[in-house]
Amino acid sequence: MPPLGRPGGRHHEAPPRSLSFAGGIMNSISPIGTAIGARRWKPTPVISGTIALHAGAAAAVAAQHAWWPWAAGSVVASHLALTAAGLWPRSTLLGPNWTALPASAGNRIALTIDDGPDPDVTPRVLDLLDRYDARATFFCIGDAARRYPHCVEAIAARGHAVENHSQRHRHHFSLQGPRALRREIEAAQNTLTEISGVRPLFFRAPAGLRNPFLEPVLCALGLQLASWTRRGFDTRNRDAEAVSRRLLAGLAARDILLLHDGHAARDAQGKPIVLEVLPTVLKAAHDAQLRWTTLRAALDSRPPSPGCTTLTQAPKLAGAPAEANRQPDGTQ
Numbered sequence: 501m502p503p504l505g506r507p508g509g510r511h512h513e514a515p516p517r518s519l520s521f522a523g524g525i526m527n528s529i530s531p532i533g534t535a536i537g538a539r540r541w542k543p544t545p546v547i548s549g550t551i552a553l554h555a556g557a558a559a560a561v562a563a564q565h566a567w568w569p570w571a572a573g574s575v576v577a578s579h580l581a582l583t584a585a586g587l588w589p590r591s592t593l594l595g596p597n598w599t600a601l602p603a604s605a606g607n608r609i610a611l612t613i614d615d616g617p618d619p620d621v622t623p624r625v626l627d628l629l630d631r632y633d634a635r636a637t638f639f640c641i642g643d644a645a646r647r648y649p650h651c652v653e654a655i656a657a658r659g660h661a662v663e664n665h666s667q668r669h670r671h672h673f674s675l676q677g678p679r680a681l682r683r684e685i686e687a688a689q690n691t692l693t694e695i696s697g698v699r700p701l702f703f704r705a706p707a708g709l710r711n712p713f714l715e716p717v718l719c720a721l722g723l724q725l726a727s728w729t730r731r732g733f734d735t736r737n738r739d740a741e742a743v744s745r746r747l748l749a750g751l752a753a754r755d756i757l758l759l760h761d762g763h764a765a766r767d768a769q770g771k772p773i774v775l776e777v778l779p780t781v782l783k784a785a786h787d788a789q790l791r792w793t794t795l796r797a798a799l800d801s802r803p804p805s806p807g808c809t810t811l812t813q814a815p816k817l818a819g820a821p822a823e824a825n826r827q828p829d830g831t832q
């Protein structure tokens with residue numbers, strides 16, 4: 501078992517001496533009163549700088565045509581920098597991005613499970629989570645949810661959170677423009693809301709890759725981008741021990757872990773890696789007296805996002821039932 505540690509600067513509350521397993525109390529922060537409504541997009545300094553650079557380059561060429569190679573060069577360089585920021589999943593250069601839980605989460609950690617639902621793996625993941633009375637956040641793919649709605653219903657019914665991982669999980673997601681991004685994300689919002697009965701509040705980009713058009717779309721749909729603190733590469737790595745090591749080395753309060761129930765790698769016996777890794781991770785967290793929470797439960801008491809201004813009107817979802825916009829009480 502790798503040693504558990506705490507990176508510097510992290511607030512760590514004194515853990516309780518005993519853990520309550522009754523009614524899932526160990527996973528809660530407090531009842532959810534917080535909902536992310538549509539927000540006004542506010543560009544990050546990098547985006548503002550890029551816009552200013554474009555204007556400056558245009559003005560320079562207008563004033564002195566011979567300067568065009570320099571102007572074009574600086575514009576190309578700024579685009580390359582934005583592209584690099586989009587290829588870095590944990591970057592906050594393009595907009596707010598949860599790479600860890602907020603300080604108010606105390607000694608809680610979050611388990612996020614991507615790319616499902618999968619009719620073979622998801623039910624077994626749910627059973628393992630029940631064994632430790634742990635609540636997780638499932639970033640579901642809309643098309644998979646449509647194929648296996650009973651899995652999404654089971655995720656919600658057993659107290660976990662269902663969040664948005666796009667409708668089709670396309671590999672070229674990050675190459676799309678704002679309209680296509682919105683179509684893809686809004687389709688998943690509608691699908692997941694309709695099946696789970698709860699509107700997703702978080703979005704995770706396929707493979708974590710994105711572009712500068714994503715954040716304005718998320719603001720309009722009332723979604724918060726979430727990445728992770730540490731991931732095990734369990735869709736590629738067939739060595740469960742190595743995956744566990746990656747997830748648990750230095751595990752600390754407020755960490756967001758990433759595993760997969762969809763696209764899961766399998767070991768030599770054909771067993772999905774996540775099913776071998778999960779008991780180790782759940783036991784390690786229990787032994788370290790870290791408590792599980794969902795991302796949406798951690799929203800409570802969180803200070804407003806610096807990148808967006810909350811508007812009063814929540815986004816309307818086409819085709820979503822009226823009760824679908826209700827928020828869960830968040831008590832787990």
Ligand SMILES: [Zn+2]
Nearest residue numbers: 614615706707
């Ligand atoms: Zn994914």
